[in-house]
Amino acid sequence: MKTIIRRMEKENMEEIAGEAAEIWKAGGLVAFPTETVYGLGGNGLDSQASRKIYAAKGRPSDNPLILHIADTAQVEMLAQGISATGKQLMEKFWPGPLTLIFPKAPCVPYETTGGLDTVAIRMPSHPAARALLQASGLPIAAPSANVSGRPSPTLASHVIEDMDGKIEMIVDGGAVGIGVESTIVDLTGTVPTILRPGYITEEMLREAVGYVDVDPAVLGPVGEHVKPKAPGMKYRHYAPKAPMVLVEGGREEEAACIIQLAAQAKAQGKKVGIIASQENQNKYVDGIVKVIGSRKDPEAVAHNLYRILREFDEEQVDQIYAESFDEHDLGRAIMNRMKKAAGQQVVAAGRKNKI
Ligand code: AMP
Numbered sequence: 001m002k003t004i005i006r007r008m009e010k011e012n013m014e015e016i017a018g019e020a021a022e023i024w025k026a027g028g029l030v031a032f033p034t035e036t037v038y039g040l041g042g043n044g045l046d047s048q049a050s051r052k053i054y055a056a057k058g059r060p061s062d063n064p065l066i067l068h069i070a071d072t073a074q075v076e077m078l079a080q081g082i083s084a085t086g087k088q089l090m091e092k093f094w095p096g097p098l099t100l101i102f103p104k105a106p107c108v109p110y111e112t113t114g115g116l117d118t119v120a121i122r123m124p125s126h127p128a129a130r131a132l133l134q135a136s137g138l139p140i141a142a143p144s145a146n147v148s149g150r151p152s153p154t155l156a157s158h159v160i161e162d163m164d165g166k167i168e169m170i171v172d173g174g175a176v177g178i179g180v181e182s183t184i185v186d187l188t189g190t191v192p193t194i195l196r197p198g199y200i201t202e203e204m205l206r207e208a209v210g211y212v213d214v215d216p217a218v219l220g221p222v223g224e225h226v227k228p229k230a231p232g233m234k235y236r237h238y239a240p241k242a243p244m245v246l247v248e249g250g251r252e253e254e255a256a257c258i259i260q261l262a263a264q265a266k267a268q269g270k271k272v273g274i275i276a277s278q279e280n281q282n283k284y285v286d287g288i289v290k291v292i293g294s295r296k297d298p299e300a301v302a303h304n305l306y307r308i309l310r311e312f313d314e315e316q317v318d319q320i321y322a323e324s325f326d327e328h329d330l331g332r333a334i335m336n337r338m339k340k341a342a343g344q345q346v347v348a349a350g351r352k353n354k355i
């Protein structure tokens with residue numbers, strides 16, 4: 001398949017939105033930017049389109065898709081039993097990086113929900129995403145536009161790497177803003193529960209609706225005793241090709257530990273990549289050092305994470321060592337993604353570690 005790649009500017013937004021809407025109505029797939037990461041969109045009410053999304057991503061079909069809408073009125077059509085809390089959250093955080101889970105309405109096919117009786121819905125705020133969604137009038141199922149298991153795309157070039165030749169169109173809207181996926185909140189139980197941390201933090205949700213719970217799978221490794229409620233959280237996700245080790249300690253301890261680990265790996269003939277904070281960047285002597293942002297600037301860290309992981313793939317490093325970041329607020333989403341990228345390989349700096 002020849003993939004049409006279109007660079008979106010203010011002047012041609014309507015024209016491109018019209019083209020994308022036609023492709024969606026005909027059952028095809030279009031990748032487009034959102035404020036979180038690039039999405040791979042298809043008509044969420046068309047089971048064939050959902051099947052195509054799973055095929056293009058190589059994604060297991062029990063991993064449900066999020067429906068993207070342009071208008072809150074669409075929620076009534078797609079979900080049932082919308083609680084007062086649900087309405088409050090939509091009012092407060094939409095359009096924006098918050099996905100809400102409701103019991104599904106019969107019109108949503110099980111192919112879209114990965115066989116579940118619940119449906120995930122979000123209204124993105126990115127102007128390009130809004131233009132496309134509005135032009136189609138459809139709920140668009142759109143997981144991140146990466147091949148399953150690879151880091152999510154934050155640039156159109158990442159989408160081209162993974163999807164060129166597999167889908168009808170890619171809309172290039174430049175770099176996304178946030179860089180990590182939406183916060184997911186389950187509203188089907190008695191207490192709203194965070195299933196995946198994101199830009200909308202626990203604190204922000206608590207302020208809006210009082211009490212919120214956090215799914216145990218968000219806080220630690222998924223093992224036999226902790227089954228994540230968001231099926232996607234159980235898969236090895238967001239992963240670079242090279243093994244990655246996350247080093248936790250303090251600013252100085254982490255640098256000292258990584259210096260030592262990098263020297264050992266180099267001595268074994270390995271090409272090493274280091275994910276460094278701005279504060280520590282000049283300490284490293286071995287390896288390819290990439291600065292992810294200041295320890296005081298989690299927004300920059302979130303924005304740069306997936307791009308850096310993909311750059312290390314391109315540069316074919318054999319081993320990645322990464323510093324850690326504060327787990328508060330947006331830091332929780334950052335560390336959740338970094339731990340997944342590291343396949344939960346975390347070492348405590350300051351102790352004698354053998355890897
Ligand atoms: P992605 O769009 O690639 O960021 O992945 C969508 C995420 O939303 C996956 O991790 C899914 O597990 C989660 N998700 C979507 N629908 C539901 C649902 N009905 N219940 C729980 N989690 C969901």
Ligand code: MG
Nearest residue numbers: 143144152181
């Ligand atoms: Mg994804």
